[in-house]
Amino acid sequence: MSEKRKWLVNGLLCYLLFLLLATILAPVLTSYDPLSIGLAKTLQPPSAAHLFGTDELGRDVLTRLLYGGRISLTVGAAAMIIAIVIGAGFGVISGFLGGVADRIMMRILDALLSIPSILLMIGIQVFIPSSLLSVVVIIGMTSWMPIARLIRTEIMSLKGETFIQASVVVGASSTQLLTRHLLPQCLPTIIVMSISGVSHAILSEATLSFLGIGIPPHEPSWGNMLMGAQSYLLSGAWWIALFPGLLITCTVLAVTFLGDVLQDRFALPQIKKGGRK
Amino acid sequence: MKEYLLIVEDLSIQLQNDHEEQQLLDHVSFVVPTGEIVAIIGESGSGKSITAKAMLNLLPKGMAISSGKIEFNHKNVLTMNKKQRQFYRGTQVGFVFQDTSATFDALRTIGQHFLELFSTHTELSKKEVKERAIRLLEDMQLQNAENVYESYPFELSGGMRQRVQLALALALNPLLLIADEPTTALDSRIQAEVLHLIKDWSTRTGGSVLFITHDLGVVAEMADYVVVLKNGTVVETAPVVPLFDQPVHEHTKQLLHYHRELTNIREQLNQAVGGPLVTVENVGKAYFKKKWFRKQSIQAVRDVSFHIQKGEIVGLIGESGSGKSTLSRLLLQLEPYEQGKITWHGDPPFRKGVQWVHQDPLASFDPRWNVEKIVGEGLDYWKEKSDNKHKKVKEVLQKVGLHEKICSVYPYELSGGMKQRVAIARALLLEPELLILDEPFASLDMSSQARMLSLLQEINKKGKTAILFISHDIRAAMALCHRILVMDDGRIVEEANANELSSSINFYTNCLLSSMLTLHPSDRIHEKNKLGGKEYAIQKN
Numbered sequence: 001m002s003e004k005r006k007w008l009v010n011g012l013l014c015y016l017l018f019l020l021l022a023t024i025l026a027p028v029l030t031s032y033d034p035l036s037i038g039l040a041k042t043l044q045p046p047s048a049a050h051l052f053g054t055d056e057l058g059r060d061v062l063t064r065l066l067y068g069g070r071i072s073l074t075v076g077a078a079a080m081i082i083a084i085v086i087g088a089g090f091g092v093i094s095g096f097l098g099g100v101a102d103r104i105m106m107r108i109l110d111a112l113l114s115i116p117s118i119l120l121m122i123g124i125q126v127f128i129p130s131s132l133l134s135v136v137v138i139i140g141m142t143s144w145m146p147i148a149r150l151i152r153t154e155i156m157s158l159k160g161e162t163f164i165q166a167s168v169v170v171g172a173s174s175t176q177l178l179t180r181h182l183l184p185q186c187l188p189t190i191i192v193m194s195i196s197g198v199s200h201a202i203l204s205e206a207t208l209s210f211l212g213i214g215i216p217p218h219e220p221s222w223g224n225m226l227m228g229a230q231s232y233l234l235s236g237a238w239w240i241a242l243f244p245g246l247l248i249t250c251t252v253l254a255v256t257f258l259g260d261v262l263q264d265r266f267a268l269p270q271i272k273k274g275g276r277k
Numbered sequence: 278m279k280e281y282l283l284i285v286e287d288l289s290i291q292l293q294n295d296h297e298e299q300q301l302l303d304h305v306s307f308v309v310p311t312g313e314i315v316a317i318i319g320e321s322g323s324g325k326s327i328t329a330k331a332m333l334n335l336l337p338k339g340m341a342i343s344s345g346k347i348e349f350n351h352k353n354v355l356t357m358n359k360k361q362r363q364f365y366r367g368t369q370v371g372f373v374f375q376d377t378s379a380t381f382d383a384l385r386t387i388g389q390h391f392l393e394l395f396s397t398h399t400e401l402s403k404k405e406v407k408e409r410a411i412r413l414l415e416d417m418q419l420q421n422a423e424n425v426y427e428s429y430p431f432e433l434s435g436g437m438r439q440r441v442q443l444a445l446a447l448a449l450n451p452l453l454l455i456a457d458e459p460t461t462a463l464d465s466r467i468q469a470e471v472l473h474l475i476k477d478w479s480t481r482t483g484g485s486v487l488f489i490t491h492d493l494g495v496v497a498e499m500a501d502y503v504v505v506l507k508n509g510t511v512v513e514t515a516p517v518v519p520l521f522d523q524p525v526h527e528h529t530k531q532l533l534h535y536h537r538e539l540t541n542i543r544e545q546l547n548q549a550v551g552g553p554l555v556t557v558e559n560v561g562k563a564y565f566k567k568k569w570f571r572k573q574s575i576q577a578v579r580d581v582s583f584h585i586q587k588g589e590i591v592g593l594i595g596e597s598g599s600g601k602s603t604l605s606r607l608l609l610q611l612e613p614y615e616q617g618k619i620t621w622h623g624d625p626p627f628r629k630g631v632q633w634v635h636q637d638p639l640a641s642f643d644p645r646w647n648v649e650k651i652v653g654e655g656l657d658y659w660k661e662k663s664d665n666k667h668k669k670v671k672e673v674l675q676k677v678g679l680h681e682k683i684c685s686v687y688p689y690e691l692s693g694g695m696k697q698r699v700a701i702a703r704a705l706l707l708e709p710e711l712l713i714l715d716e717p718f719a720s721l722d723m724s725s726q727a728r729m730l731s732l733l734q735e736i737n738k739k740g741k742t743a744i745l746f747i748s749h750d751i752r753a754a755m756a757l758c759h760r761i762l763v764m765d766d767g768r769i770v771e772e773a774n775a776n777e778l779s780s781s782i783n784f785y786t787n788c789l790l791s792s793m794l795t796l797h798p799s800d801r802i803h804e805k806n807k808l809g810g811k812e813y814a815i816q817k818n
Contacts, residue, residue, distance in 0.1 A: 161640070162635055162637065162640040162641045163640065163641050163642055163643045163644075165611055165635075165641075166633065166635060166641040166642070166703075167643075167654060168611060169609055169611070169628075169631075169632060169633045170632070170654055170655035170658060170703065170704075170707060171628045171629060171655060171658035171659060171707070172654075172658055173658070176657075176658060180657075181643055184645060185643075185645070
């Protein structure tokens with residue numbers, strides 16, 4: 001890895017670590033309560049007392065950002081895990097079995113993919129009262145399909161490789177093939193997919209909350225705060241929208257870059273060493 | 278006095294990159310006389326391909342000519358301007374390479390390749406180009422030249438592509454043809470035909486050929502003069518007959534020794550007959566291709582029966598597409614078969630008792646694994662203690678002539694011969710009773726082939742391991758095997774002991790036998806009549 005690249009990676013990692021720590025240590029970092037309403041000091045611009053200003057109900061924006069970060073990051077990580085587990089499982093089974101089973105599973109996948117995910121999310125929300133858990137489950141359940149398809153294709157092409165047949169000849173069983181050759185080969189794809197899954201989930205949560213069907217409005221999340229900010233933007237209260245928006249952008253960017261870097265890390269040994277293939 | 282078409286003097290080439298500086302060619306000098314065929318022979322890494330590229334001024338990035346002179350037809354190649362160079366490369370010199378898939382543009386038909394060539398260097402109309410091209414393709418003995426002209430490269434077989442490449446190289450009547458291992462990837466029958474075509478062209482038009490090869494058989498068949506290259510230096514230059522009769526340099530003697538070993542016919546029969554090991558009875562296998570509403574079947578193996586005895590080396594000879602690889606996959610139970618029966622008489626479970634060495638060893642290794650893991654993989658599946666494993670891997674590596682140091686090396690870092698050995702080590706670790714080797718010599722140069730040959734004989738003798746040797750190379754099979762099966766179009770057409778095969782009366786076997794390269798240049802059947810050829814060329818002009 002080149003020097004420049006190293007700096008970039010370290011910077012990204014520092015940013016994400018700092019964000020994580022800040023959200024965990026939120027009660028220590030600020031003395032305000034994210035939920036307490038102070039009608040006396042609504043829409044105050046950034047000042048020494050309120051570094052990022054206050055919102056329409058007089059709540060401290062910085063405090064809400066920190067507490068909101070907990071929710072946004074939790075949703076990101078948890079929804080990604082759900083999506084990866086379902087997606088990778090589905091893809092591996094479908095690709096490994098092949099034949100009729102694969103065809104049926106892929107048609108199911110096509111059917112699910114043909115429904116716009118935002119519609120699916122809204123549809124499910126009608127039946128389940130919105131809460132943190134429901135948002136996580138909904139995002140997870142609606143974003144595993146592309147992962148499944150990718151993993152299935154990868155398993156399919158690996159299955160035909162000569163070294164898989166060579167392992168069969170020295171006596172590997174199906175499970176051994178899967179755990180020793182196929183899954184490790186897919187690991188880079190899975191890792192990269194899961195990283196980009198995190199940023200996707202953070203964005204989805206923001207979208208849902210912005211539409212008012214995500215996290216309950218009184219609880220702070222980055223998407224929620226954006227929604228609350230939209231009606232005050234025109235009246236000049238830019239700080240309510242800017243800071244959550246910036247945080248979402250920066251975090252998603254950082255996670256995506258990290259995914260790229262990790263992809264190189266998990267490349268084949270000959271590519272890593274810069275040798276020929 | 279002789280006319281020299283190409284004179285190379287003190288040519289040195291260096292490889293320069295950030296880390297190292299390496300001398301690839303060290304003061305190489307040789308000449309190509311007009312109308313003669315000069316062969317450059319050397320092992321892999323001796324710098325022979327670099328020499329060919331330097332002749333065309335096509336050196337890859339990072340390599341630079343540090344000294345020397347290349348003179349073609351009294352002109353210095355290295356100081357030519359762009360236009361002269363284009364004329365030199367396009368019309369005065371033709372070249373063919375080993376890898377035909379890389380020399381064609383996959384998205385263009387053969388005709389478009391010809392059109393591009395002619396439109397750059399001549400002013401022929403489209404129609405004239407087509408006529409000339411078809412005549413050239415017919416000269417290369419391609420059937421249905423019109424069809425070939427309209428085909429895309431992927432629609433042609435390897436042998437056909439090589440002939441088209443040759444037709445393209447000779448299209449503008451060059452004075453010199455540079456051929457870099459043009460037949461190495463081909464079946465022996467097609468190899469013989471392509472060599473013949475090149476030789477014919479030289480005789481007919483008086484053109485010179487610079488032929489690059491690692492195979493002394495090709496040299497014996499083709500060359501007038503031989504340049505022996507070793508580690509970037511010329512160790513010997515001689516006319517072909519004296520080179521075979523009285524080699525001067527040690528390296529040449531060594532190469533000749535390998536050549537003799539590889540072409541020696543095995544006289545001794547299998548003595549350690551210990552009863553049957555595998556019996557194959559009336560086995561057939563078809564592949565199905567779905568085409569709209571009907572299924573199209575391709576019969577790869579038809580009604581094949583044979584047996585392998587314990588401790589025997591059996592050769593399975595056939596051309597590409599004859600079904601020999603399919604048969605080996607059936608024997609390995611990698612695919613089910615529809616008809617017939619394969620019976621296993623050996624001791625251990627079948628899966629462990631039959632092991633396989635694939636023709637492309639690198640593809641048969643998991644790219645994330647190092648040598649130790651690859652070789653030791655089999656033990657994990659057969660319940661061996663892990664502390665024992667390292668010792669066993671070391672032992673088996675030693676058995677195939679590899680140092681235990683390479684345990685931690687990744688296979689892509691190894692040379693072709695070493696990769697093959699790693700693959701054999703993996704197979705031997707399970708102590709199989711039958712070892713199936715698919716084209717084990719295909720990608721090796723002569724010295725590696727010779728060493729591989731003696732290794733296989735040793736394995737067979739020491740471990741009483743039976744070997745099924747699958748190859749298109751009938752001569753290698755005769756050198757290694759006790760018994761030989763000849764396969765054509767999915768059938769076994771002949772079965773004979775190695776020393777009896779040469780007196781076969783089977784038509785197909787005889788075809789294969791007659792395509793074998795000559796052992797010694799003085800045995801050439803098609804010795805060309807130089808004078809006649811030159812006169813013909815003059816008359817033509």
